[in-house]
Amino acid sequence: MAAKVPQAARDAVIGVWSEPMTYDVERGAVLRFVRTLNDEGPRWYADNEPGAQSSDGLAVPPTFLVSLFAGPHKADWKNPYEGLLDAGTEWQFFEKVRVGDRITVAARITDMTDKQGRVGDMLMVTTEFRYTNQHGKLVATQRNTVAWYEPEARKA
Amino acid sequence: MTTQAHYDGITEGTDLPVLVKHPTRRQLVMYAGASGDFNVFHYDQQAARGVGLPDVILHGALKTAFLSQMLAGWVGEGGMLRSLTVRYRDLDLPDTPLFCKGRVTRKYVEDGHHLVACDVWTENAQGAKTITGQAVVELPSRLAHSP
Known part of the structure; x- marks a missing residue:
């Protein structure tokens, strides 16, 4: 199995943080997310009721955070592959995120490993x-x- | 209004309430828009088949969101999902039901937090597990607040 991405390219990108991106967590974006799960409940529409409690402060679905993209990566690797499959995810949650919060996200690649699998050579x-x-x-x-x-x- | 689950009422080995989802192609497009994951394999059948897939496939993150929906619904407003680790074992296709399941494996107190560990998984219509994983949730305890 020949490594399609040279080690030097990996070394240049692994561990390098992206630019941070900051987002206001607003009801519209959260509502679009919960609609995709068929998880919308009356609390998301509370703002529409006269005198009702604001949706500010409502806890968002835990994985809503996937919709908040990190900023551009400062380093790039020339990806020669076309197919893409999800392999796994590990989430840790330390505090609930709520409508009205301001969240900053940054990302970095931590590992690139060649592997032989059901679909042949994989990275x-x-x-x-x-x-x-x-x-x-x-x-x-x-x-x-x-x-x-x-x-x-x-x-x- | 759902009843709030409490740590004290949890028994190891208990199955979590099953959440049944019926993902559609429309839902995949909605999730692409809501999540920002516009990978064509989730909405373009021709492109999906071009990379050897049988059809458009569910986003892995959508399936994880289904599992977290099951967990968040179970723990209620007073509880909290603390961690969720999943491995994607197989593809899932739209227009076929997906069953989100879990089982309590351990309950323990750590630094004053009342935690419940669970195995979680998704099953397709054939009963095959397409995601396997583990979750830890925190629940309120009635006993912790007793005088």
């Missing part, structure tokens, strides 16, 4: 995401691993 890439709130508190981390592969090998 397993693990990315760590760190989510921090407006008080500077780390509210969640995510370690996401994807498998890049050659489509021809899967079709064979």
